Amino acid sequence: MGNICLKYREEENGLESQFEISSFPTLLLFKDGYYYKYKENRTVEAFKNFINKKHDPSEGTKIPAKKTWLEKAKNLVMQIVDNYVDLMDDYGMSGVSRTVKVGIVVTFLLLPLILLPICCITLCTSKKEEGEVNEAKSKKE
DSSP states (O other): OOEEEEEOSOOOSSHHHHTTOOSSSEEEEEETTEEEEOOSOSSHHHHHHHHHSOOOGGGSEEOOOOOOHHHHHHHHHHHHHHHHHHHHHHTTOTTSOHHHHHHHHHHHHHHHHHHHHHHHHHHHHHHHHHHHHHHHHHHHO
16 A cells, blocks of 8 residues: 545645645555556545556656755745746746846846845945044054
8 A cells, every 4th residue: 555645735845846746636546666646536536546547657756855955945936037037028028038037036036136246245344444544543643
């Protein structure tokens, strides 16, 4: 016998992308390294038949490895980029190619990450120089 997973609410917890869940409720049977989506009638007898039948691995999908934090971060960034691209379409940029819109979004997302360290280094350097000047002035007095 395998394990059963019933996904019945739209709350993001990673299962949707890991197991390609696109509608709710979704019933999955996990058995021998594969998972099988239930697509039959929603009756007790049909559920029993689905659970107890011999499943051919070619009918199922191999259970994917758990995503690393880097893969999760990549997916999150891609969702953010897609959301901004959709917003651009909503606000009259539907004639602009997707590649250009993605470039614009990535530029505006990365720009703060590039400028922040530069600003911090510049600020720290100027504060240090200011401190050295003040120290030199106090030694002269």
